[in-house]
Amino acid sequence: MKVIRKNKIIRSDPKENPNGTPLEKTLDIDLGTQIIPKERYTSKEFMEKEWETIWTKVWLLGCREDQIPDPGDYICTNIGRESVLIVRQRDGGFKAFHNVCMHRGNRLADEGLGHAEPFVCGYHGWKYDSDGSFADIPDIETFPQGKPPCNGLSELPCDTWASFVWFSLNVQVEPLEEYLGELIGHFEPYHFERMAMTRWVTAEWDCNWKASVDAFAESYHTAQTHPQLLWYLEDLDLQIDLYDRHSRYLVPFGLLSPRVESVGEIPPPLKAMLHSAGMDPASYEGSMNDIRVAVQQYKRETQIEQGKDFSELHDEQLTDDFNYLVFPNVTTNTHSDDLMLFRHRPHPDDPNKMFFDIWMFELIPEGEEWPPLPKHDFRPAGSSRSLGIVIDQDASNLATVQEGMNSAGFPGLWLSDQELRLRHFHKTISDYVGE
């Protein structure tokens, strides 16, 4: 759809607002205009390189801290061909281990949440304490060499950030804080710990994990894929920030896209925004494009009575989408009242498949009761159950994108400046993979 005007977007001046989530636009860097070879999405060789140089080297997202609140609570989460246990410790901390019994290699747990004091291997009954140490090896006297010298489960680096637990398959990995780099300080003002997890879904998708990341890191597809969002957000004038390995863009919400004009009525998505802020759409007399600022002001003025503390957030964070890619595979739609977090996991051995995790969180007003933790909902490939309209629209492209990428007629990705984050994503991948 054609662009019919330029929206005037009001943004806070980073110099006058030095605290909170950094607002500065990063310096433009020249990433060239080269084609991105499609083999990165389709070849097993490249997938193997990613495994060797990325997945087994970087920090990865494991779970929310409050998913495993008590000592002995654990989550078992798979990444590629590996399976990892993250366990709450007696001192309140976390430890991560390879999910494998040191006796004959059996898996100790299935994917999902559980409680184990101790972990018991289902094969011969080896037992492990929640700190990973051997608790009991049946008939230990029949092992002339004694117990394995490792003293327990194979431990992995584990740390926390912004209410989440992170782990790495790389025992030599740099500290998490160093890995996150410039992102430290970006999420803290949102206070994710005040948000309750409300949804936990994993969908098996027929595409490469990067095709899925790509779908959430550019706004160029909005007009064709999500036409309803043109009546809700700015899809063109976005601030794109490229960090060392991570990136973000800031998407103004609460106005009409420059591709559509006001029809005199408030479109349903903007009405929903007013409603959820506690405002009456029928009483709103301003223009469609001033809804963004009106909502910001209203939320700011009423935050105390609504039991919400937005004092550390900038005005634009009260409406806009601060959309991050925490390399390699976590994307977030970060909002003042909710967080939509997606984890894009590779398949163990097929570059044409992946696992898409949806973790949704909602800010719980002070004094209000928290909902129970959501149960894990798994959607096998081909499931027709809706994941929500926007994600359904994205998912509907991905299987055919993957099919097309495998076509002899397609050499690779031909990217625009609107897709600069994809180019940066591939540059980071190149830095790791070494090509």
Added chain:
Amino acid sequence: MYVAKGASVELGLKGKRVIVPASTKGILRRVVDQLIDEGCDVAICSRSEETVARSLRELSGGRGTAIGRACDVNDKDDYEAWLEEMIEQLGGVDIFIPGVSAGGGADSERNWWKSFEVDVLSTVRGCEVVIPHMEESGGGAITFITTTASVETFGGPQAYNAMKGSLLVYAKQLSQEVGKYGIRVNCVSPGPVYFAGGVWQMLKDTMAKWFAKVEKDHPLGRLGTPEEVSNCILFLSSPAASWVSGTNLIVDGGFTKRVQF
């Protein structure tokens, strides 16, 4: 052999003086375009000075003349002053086509007040200004733009449907009252009308499933166009409809399912 008797249908609108409030967009704008093509002199308005100026530029050089200025139809004093001003500039008024609306919505009580003020009260105020002038010049035609949402359940209970419905009642009873002055009063009730920049374009994007259902519910398989509605508004407002008063013309491609006796 048939000899032409000069009996083809002529709208007879040439030279008519017409007032169409809030008419820079959509169906009402199409009405203005057609009136200018028919050779009418037309007064238009919108809340924005810039929009009026642009519309007047676009309408200049046609068979008829367009005049107008920015006016808030919702502001009694401003609106009544605009009407008197336009009547004076046009040298009278033959046709009045009020169709302004606050639109749909069921958010709060405020929707009811807005629909009453914008849809109903502005129409009543407009009629009260134009009728004495029409009476003085020996007649005229008033055509309200109403909606099929008033004659069948549509889009949930809401102020828009009910308030537009009240205009059907008012139009009928007004037609009885002012007939003696040679004034006809009618309504045109369009069903869903699609055009770029219209509400139904927005609904196609934002409520795609519902839009598809509405479209499918049309026997002709599509929504109407502004022109198809405008054609009917011009007819009812023209001398060609001299024997039509107090009626409500449904223009919906057969969308409504009731039997209309």
